[in-house]
Amino acid sequence: MAQDTLVTEYNGKLECITPMITEEQLQARIKELGAQISADYAGKEVVAVAVLKGSVPFFADLIRQIELPGLSCDCLGLASYGSRTESSGVVRLTSDLSRPVAGKHLLIIEDIVDTGLTIQYLLQNMETRQPESIRICTLLHKPAGERVKVPMDYVGFTIANEFVVGYGLDYDERYRQLSYIGTMKFKDLPEE
Numbered sequence: 001m002a003q004d005t006l007v008t009e010y011n012g013k014l015e016c017i018t019p020m021i022t023e024e025q026l027q028a029r030i031k032e033l034g035a036q037i038s039a040d041y042a043g044k045e046v047v048a049v050a051v052l053k054g055s056v057p058f059f060a061d062l063i064r065q066i067e068l069p070g071l072s073c074d075c076l077g078l079a080s081y082g083s084r085t086e087s088s089g090v091v092r093l094t095s096d097l098s099r100p101v102a103g104k105h106l107l108i109i110e111d112i113v114d115t116g117l118t119i120q121y122l123l124q125n126m127e128t129r130q131p132e133s134i135r136i137c138t139l140l141h142k143p144a145g146e147r148v149k150v151p152m153d154y155v156g157f158t159i160a161n162e163f164v165v166g167y168g169l170d171y172d173e174r175y176r177q178l179s180y181i182g183t184m185k186f187k188d189l190p191e192e
């Protein structure tokens, strides 16, 4: 069912979120990704890595669509500096994996790839730990924002160059709880 634009007054502005990818579309695509990942890794031991915090809802839904007895899960935290709606590419690890991954098949689960700088940093960092393989699964890809080429093995949706929130993606730590992805625009409050 199509949802209406969500309008919230916050800090003297109107924040308008217009649905772009519905909950049904997200779940259908995640089912397809889970089937593809299950087939590609059949018989292998895989460590699925959630990149906190944005990928949490996607990660939770995706792992339940992966049928691999050898699947284990871990997470790491990244912080990137920049404005609230543009990434700077300066990334730092805020929390690390709980176990070594040498010799393991790593599947990194990301919320969105925009400039590619975050994934580039993560790949370089993970490669030093000598896993057997590394693949990237991102829910969203914004090709128009690309500054570096990064290999993406699984992509949920390719989207236009707009700022999106919901389903894990935030604006100032808000809107992560939405069950859909929406584009976010700001408007001035009407004059009294």
Ligand code: 5GP
Residues within 6 Å of the ligand: 054, 080, 087, 089, 111, 112, 113, 114, 115, 116, 117, 118, 119, 162, 163, 164, 165, 169, 170, 171
């Ligand atoms: P990249 O390093 O590829 O430019 O961006 C990766 C990170 O920037 C994402 O993990 C996410 O935290 C943030 N980001 C990029 N585009 C968007 C967007 O449209 N909405 C939100 N909420 N975050 C974004």
